[in-house]
Amino acid sequence: MTDVYLAYGRGDAAWTRELWNRLDRHGLRVFFDELVPPGATVVHTLEQAVRDTSAGIAVFGPGAQNDGWALTEYAALLRSCAEKGLPFVPVTYGGATIPPFARDWVWMDFGDPDAFDARAAELAHALGGHGARGDGVPERHVLTEPSRPLTEPARRSVVVCYAPADAEYGRRLVERVGAAGLPVWSVRSLRPGDRHVWTIRRQLRHATVVVVVMSPAAQDSEDVTRMILEGQWHERLFFPVLLDGDRHYLLANLWWADARTGGALDGTALAQLRRLHEAALTGRPVAPADVLPEPSAVIPSMHVPASVSLERLRAALAERETEHADLLTTSLLLEAADRLETGWLRRRDGAALPTALLAGVDALWSAATGGRMGFTAQRSRAPVAGERHADFLALSTGLGWRATADDAVPAYRAFTARAAGRPGFFPTLRNPRSERHMDWYDQWTRTVLTVHARLRDHGARS
Template identity: 55%
Template sequence: MRSCGGNVVYDVFISYAAADGDWTGLLAERLKAHGVRVFFDRCSLRPGDIVVHELEEAIRASTHGIQVVGPRTMTEPWARQEYAALVQASAGRGLRLIPVLCGDADLPAFAGTRVWVDFRELSGPAFDAKAAELANVLRGGEQPRKPGADEEVLDLARPRTRPPTDSAQPAFVVCYARADAAYGERLVDQLSGSGLPVWSLGHLKWGDDYLWTIRQRLRHALAVVVLMSPEAEESEDVTREILEGQRHSREFFPVLLRGERNYLLASSWYLDARNGDLPGPEAMRLLRRLHDSHRSERRSPAPGTPPVLPLPAARPVPAVRSPARGSLATLEALLAEHETEHADLLTTTLLLEAVGRLEAGWLRRSDGRRLPESLISGIDTLWSRSSGGTYGFGAQTRLARAGGGRHSDFMPLSVGYGWRSSPDETVPTYQRFTSAAGNHAFFPTLRNPQSERYRDWYDQWTETVLAVHLRLRERG
């Protein structure tokens, strides 16, 4: 099978290391038996071919690429060169690059953000079944939605691999810890069966750049449905998904399954599902209203836009409190990974939590006086260390200090820290607000995007900033 004039004649180009050649040959045979048009150099090259030219042409003529990952794959220069060419084709023209693990291979860093196919320890009928499933995908068939995701997929703690685009279609994004996957996928089926667009980790496909895909889905979410449980509270991945949704000012639809509410969502309305039931008619009507309110909306709602969901209950289930040491460790990790907006949102949450104001979502002057010195110092040290002294409370107070605590004292602080260019400038949504960051002393901003659906959000932000900075003034 040859390519002619750039026409696609291969479903997949298979790259491998010499040590994995026999195993790869078996995989190629199984794929061919299921009707896949395979380029496998042992079978596809002819005597007299100029190898480099034929490989380049074959990659251009393929819709998919498979990188077989064995224990020695990245030790072979030729395998590294083929992989680089596949990555370039993936970025340049959308070739779907699928890592396939075999033997005793560990997932290498180069494939760490893509959803892979795990053939390790598979043989006989299990190998054949997995090959048939892969062949179906390579021929353009649908990959069945999985009930949850592999452990490695549940990891947002890696840097973004490409800039965001507007490619994801708005949908309800369901986030959950592994222990809650069964309920989560039942909920996905319920929403889908009701005609609502929905997405979860189970929708990821082989070859997807899953970090980019998850971030895109959260960026465009109609609402982020978070299943709250002790396991979710301990999940770094769920924490990051919440912070990413807050970064884009998304609406949240928390569902309490067990234990206490997530501290990051303490000021949000929530659905009590501790009896294990799926959302009833009233909750489904709220989801439908969220869907209808966002159908024609392409950007984050402006601050002050009335919320669709009701206010939190008068006597809600308490929100869990996180140990200060563990929370500061999370903040340190976010700053080390340059997840600045996530770190900014967590900083505000830690200060609110320290004085019991999570449910309110903002600080009063009296709350500021009760902020622990150890927490303020710890936060400031982490921000200053990670930014070389550019950010942090110390950088802010050196640039501008709170005056006597009048409401009007907020304006010179906001101009001084670069939160606005002049007193007349309107403050935009959180995402647009932080996209202009870079000014000395910009972070922490002490903003809470979850409060910005209310008309008095600006006053709440003003009071929070003054409460903290008056406390800083007392420190000297």
Template identity: 45%
Template sequence: MSFGSAGFLLSYAQADAAYVQRLAEHLAASDLPVWLDAELRRDPAEIHDGLAAAPGVIVIMSPASERSERVEREILEGQRHGRPFLPVLLSGKRHFLLAATSFFDARDCGLPGQREITDLRDLLGGPVVRPSQRPSPVVPVATSSTEGSLRRLRQALEDGRFAHADILTTALLLESVQRLDKGWLRQADGVRLSPALLADIDTIWSKFTQGQQGFALQLSRHPGPPPGAPPGRYRDFLALALSVGWKNLRGEVSPRYEELVAVDQFPPGFFPTMRNPQLERFESWHDRWTDTVMAVHMRLRNSGVGA
């Protein structure tokens, strides 16, 4: 087991190390290269570089890993780089950041079978990910208090981890209306968003970006649909996307998340993007993003945020 650009990262909490050792040996016996995050905990930059190049991330989900700040950061970094995930549920509930991703049920301490091994081998051949069609067991998603989620958001922004904070913001919005396992919002979900929560999120983004990011700034740049465009529809979304830098006037296809945030300077109002990298393995991801953004912005226009 060694670190390298061709190796799958095994992300886990130390309490689950015994199972992880069995899993790592099982994968290695199937000629799947793996490396353990424990090997590199001294150097976060190496983990960053490894996640950027890894063909995928295998996350051991358990109560211990749910509490682990390191596991959370590795998931966020993997999503920021668009890495495919194979969550493995060892015990407890699904990790809130992976709620919309199919998982392997290992609550009987079993190891991935031939189907999962084949999926991992396929990932070694290239970046294209085929979404799994097999159903996962119905298992609740681990959630936290709103204040706990807002604390995570504050910490990410205080550390300057803007893409992490962006992903956490989307998760917080989804969690507040019980849509974590779906990964996107409908307009009917948007009307259930709490104005107080939207205001809290906006305040945090504004504070840690000197007023350059947040919902209020987005609203100031795009207060409503263009003339003749129905509110909440695609032309409304497109005008917003152009105004905050998610799209450009050349009409290019929207880049995947890792490309969208791979810049040194972000235009005013760029964040929060309300993107969910978990959905980008599906062809419908852009429609889901549009629906989510418009659900939030239709609510913002009637909530008084930034007024």
């Protein structure tokens, strides 16, 4: 078995030969087809080498363009690495770009000839299992890939999320958390050969605490939005850090640490973070309110135009991120009623919900699911007659949220797993951010009844 299989276009042979030479000096066992002995059956040898390798490198240089053999070799190597969960590292040089089929993987750019030795050493170091960081991580890594089994990493970590524009502060924050003795992970921890989306999802699913750097850039970042939604779906604890501007609208009713002076977390905040991390590791998480005091200043959450929220909802539905779309729908309606900070709707808040907005949300859900989901599907399947708890129980059983009126409602992630094959299940209007409070069920009940009363009185498509 070899450590690495090296695929390339014939026009890039000279450059690839030098890369092989450098990797070989660093102790990697690299399969390079120029080393196939005379008389061997080349195709069979290559097929066996692809099957036996522990990682793959695909060189995308100027000589790979229009090379049909190279494209076939790339495809076979990528498929083998993806199926086995092995590192696959796209490598570029000479101004060549990464083709779309390989952009989901952390790549390395050898565009600077003077840095060839350093980049080769980093690549060898990473594929040798030493955890080198890849600087080729693109700024966008939106979570659109279908889920793979999200096995628990060797070490559960505090995950730090930030927008690319806040990368300098994010880097200092990661270093500060790490220096405090806490295991920490961010996108800078991605290594060459990692698969962006799967790796990020895995870290968020098994995070002890998700630290989010809040700023105007984070508010506009699709990546930060998706990472927050992923963390909410997996019911992770959040530790927001306000760097600039207002609070992120998806975290509006949570405590936050103040970093508006640009400084890293102080000793008190780090102690709070440590307590949350250790509680999550023991499986006996503490209530955040018992650890995190109220901030000294009142800062409003940032307003997101309805058009932006609807576009994010459209994108989530198009990408079949149903749970993300569900959470976005709840936040969108809470914001419309100016109730993000509290996280639920009262009866009198119904008047603040624009019927055009409800119609727009319903239309998106209906179009994305062939009419199986959305408010219209819910009303046709389980019309709400009044605003009592009995009406909510009838709605819950009618939509499959519970099997019977006596059935307990599980935590959000287990709850959404019930949706398979149940028309009208979404949107649920549940807010996982509020479900650490004793009265979360009553808040959910009131929110759902408020929205459905508005729908009943004015119609979802008026």
